[in-house]
Amino acid sequence: MENNVQPKKRALSFIQSSGAFTLGNYLGAVKNWNEMQDECECIFGIADLHSITVRQEPAELRKQIYSAAAMLLSVGLDPEKSIIFMQSHVAAHSQLAWILDCYTQFGELSRMTQFKDKSQKHADNVNAGLFTYPVLMAADILIYKPDVVPVGADQKQHLELARDVANRFNGIYGDVFTIPEPYIKNVGAKIMSLQDPEKKMSKSDENENAKILLTDTPDAIMRKFKRAVTDSEARVCIGENKPGINNLIGIYSAITKKTADEITAEFEGKGYGDFKTAVGEAVVEELRPVQEKYNMYISDKAQLEAIYKEGAMKADHLARRTLSKVMKKVGYVL
Numbered sequence: 001m002e003n004n005v006q007p008k009k010r011a012l013s014f015i016q017s018s019g020a021f022t023l024g025n026y027l028g029a030v031k032n033w034n035e036m037q038d039e040c041e042c043i044f045g046i047a048d049l050h051s052i053t054v055r056q057e058p059a060e061l062r063k064q065i066y067s068a069a070a071m072l073l074s075v076g077l078d079p080e081k082s083i084i085f086m087q088s089h090v091a092a093h094s095q096l097a098w099i100l101d102c103y104t105q106f107g108e109l110s111r112m113t114q115f116k117d118k119s120q121k122h123a124d125n126v127n128a129g130l131f132t133y134p135v136l137m138a139a140d141i142l143i144y145k146p147d148v149v150p151v152g153a154d155q156k157q158h159l160e161l162a163r164d165v166a167n168r169f170n171g172i173y174g175d176v177f178t179i180p181e182p183y184i185k186n187v188g189a190k191i192m193s194l195q196d197p198e199k200k201m202s203k204s205d206e207n208e209n210a211k212i213l214l215t216d217t218p219d220a221i222m223r224k225f226k227r228a229v230t231d232s233e234a235r236v237c238i239g240e241n242k243p244g245i246n247n248l249i250g251i252y253s254a255i256t257k258k259t260a261d262e263i264t265a266e267f268e269g270k271g272y273g274d275f276k277t278a279v280g281e282a283v284v285e286e287l288r289p290v291q292e293k294y295n296m297y298i299s300d301k302a303q304l305e306a307i308y309k310e311g312a313m314k315a316d317h318l319a320r321r322t323l324s325k326v327m328k329k330v331g332y333v334l
């Protein structure tokens, strides 16, 4: 009998561990990951090595890494289906990053917009890690040979660099790396600040009202949505000069799966106040089960540890295989 079963595609993504997760991380990234678990063989990492490109307080960093792990599990990532681990537990990422550093040009890294932004923001600490950050990210990706890499729009340039470096390496040594396809989801891919909707919602924003944290209480969530910046048109529809409303529509759509047109119809004749309340309530309901699970995991570190250690073991196994192949190709003696 003919076997028509296609092997599952492999998907991989990482999330930054610095700071509490925002609604932007959730709707833009991890909620999509959650939905990918059945279609793909998934690998999900916590990018804790990337965190120290900006100075971190050790106790705080540790707390944030735990929190990221608990959060990934709480949003529904399932260690029975997917590999869930911390980047710092798999040494091969750093080893491959060094090798790839030598196949990446200074000029390419200088063009990375995130480097330019971050080196301005942290002008007193423009360290080499901040500069080579995209190469470590390329190593994170290429070492697992994924077919697809779901990322937010802000990481597209880094992913393109990873593809360029992989193509360059393959061009010299033969087909070592799979060239990964970006998977950039449009609806809800970019959740903007509630106070300055031209800017991405960022966990490092100093204005608490600008961001919704996954750990915010229902009261805080409702209050922040009520204060969200909008415009003076008072019609719930997508528009060019309506970044605030566009953002709220994006959020509501990502949760309810309604299209922008359906949302406009739903709020026809109603004011922004009603719409903001509806968005706030949808977010509160969406986050309720997530928060319950999060509290459970964060108070049971042993359970958490068993999961991420198991994940690291599986990831390490895959990563070592690619690293050995790369080393052999380059000419190292194994």
Ligand code: TRP
Pocket: 012, 013, 014, 015, 016, 047, 050, 136, 137, 140, 141, 149, 150, 151, 155, 158
């Ligand atoms: N740089 C990514 C971000 O800021 C995080 C990241 C690190 C990543 N390594 C990765 C994302 C590999 C995808 C694949 O969001």
